[in-house]
Amino acid sequence: MEALRAGLGAFLGLCLTGYLVLSPGIDLESGLYLVAPLGASAVLLFAVPNSPLAQPWSAVIGNTLAALIGVAISLTVHEPTLRIALAVGLAIAGTFMVRAVHPPAGAVAMTAAMSPDAIEHLGFWFALAPIATGTASLVLIATAYARLTGRRYPFRQFEQQNRHGTSDRVAVERLGLSEAELSDILQRYRQSFNLGVEDLARLIGAAELQAAAHHTGASTAGAIMSTKLITVKAETDLGEVADLFRRHRFTSLPVVDDEQRFLGIIFQMHLITRARDDALRLDRGLMPALRRLIDPERDKPVRAIDIMSVTVPRAIATTPLGALLPLMGDTDVDAVPILEYGKLIGIVTRTDLIAAMARGLARAEV
Known part of the structure; x- marks a missing residue:
């Protein structure tokens, strides 16, 4: 799936850039044409968007600077081999110095050095069009495509706010290590151009979660899941759903059909979100909107199927706890349904995970 996502993204990126910004044929008059x-x-923008080498500064500035260097060398050095080697070497040094290393920049400089006739006609305009224009177009398309496919590009920097708008690190990245310490690790192992500080923090956090799972005692979802479940049907009205939440103090309710096939899940937040949307749409307070939402006497009662989520993570009984911890550590997911051939056989909640880890720690202390 990741290979298809990357390939489709590159296809769309180059298609849109070719049709809307540049031209697939060489037009020396405008300079607006696709180049290799x-x-x-x-490849970088759509296949490895998290790489420091693929970020907008590296891509746009790196390619543009390399084009300027390539043009300058092409106009001043006439021996072909020397011209090509010098253009690429200086492009690497130049992009390195401005922290805009982008591997395709070497090919940009080489393209300019290998095309002295075209460069003599275009001059330094080559750096603006097609290079800067085309690269900026790809970056914008990659940004939109990442959002549509659930990825993050440009990648969030260490000091940026989290998804809640606060400066706290997300849970899996609260390592007790500063940005300077993480940067020093990358420098020490010569990985600063392969990984960003954010990448390293996420990897360390994931490793710590995996290690924590080893101390829970139980190793799979099936060992800690709740199996005697209270569920609702797709046609259940929200009044009954709200009553079940109140009576049992649940934070989630699975939705199943008559054969126990999993259809979706309702979190308490779904009720609040739907009531807020209705309050804004109808210009009324939140509580009146919530009462109206769960009122079984309304003309068309809202049903479970109308607000349930069908895209939540799910697992099977043999799923390791190390895979479940990240799902509930830094997301809005309060529970993960456990399925067997599409049928609901259990559910693992945050409470189940905390209890399992507490038991593991207690045994470790003994």
Whole structure:
């Protein structure tokens, strides 16, 4: 799936850039045409968007600076081999110095050095069009495509706010290590151009969660899941759903059909979100909107199927706890349904995970 996502993204990126911004044929008058290095940039932007080498500064500035260097060398050095080698070497040094290393930039400089006739006609305009224009177009398309496919590009920097708008690190990245310490680790192992500080923090956090799972005692979802479940049907009205939440103090309710096939799940937050949307739409307070939402006497009662989520993570009984911890550690997911051939056989909640980890710690202390 990841291979298909990356390939489709590169296809769309180059298609849109070719049809809307540049031209697939060489037009020396305008300079707006596709060049081979843009294909190399597409590999980074769509296949490894988290890489420091694929970020907008590296892509746009790196390619543009390399184009300027390539043009300057092409106009001043006439021996072909020397011209090409010098253009690429200086492009690497230049992009390194401005922290805009982008591997396709070497191909940009080489393209300019290998095309002295075209460069003599275009001059330094080549750096603006097609290089800067084409690269910026790919970056914008990659940004939109990442959002549509559930990825993050440009990648969030260490000091940026989290998804809640606060400066706290997300749970899996609260390592007790500063940005400077993480940067020092990357420098020490010569990985600063392969990984960003944010990447390293996430990897360390994931490793710590995996290690924590080893101390829970139980190793799989099936060992800690709740099996005697209270569920609702798709046609259940929200009044009954709200009553079940109140009576049992649940934070989630699975939705199943008559054969126990899993259809979706309702979290308490779904009720609040729907009531808030209705309050804004109808210009009324939150509580009146919530009462109206769960009123079984309304003309068309809202049912479970109208607000349930069908895209929540799910697992099977043999799923390791190490895979469940990240799902509930830094998301809005309060519970993960456990399925067997599409049928609901259990559910693992945050409470189940905390209890399992507490038992593991208690045994470790003994």
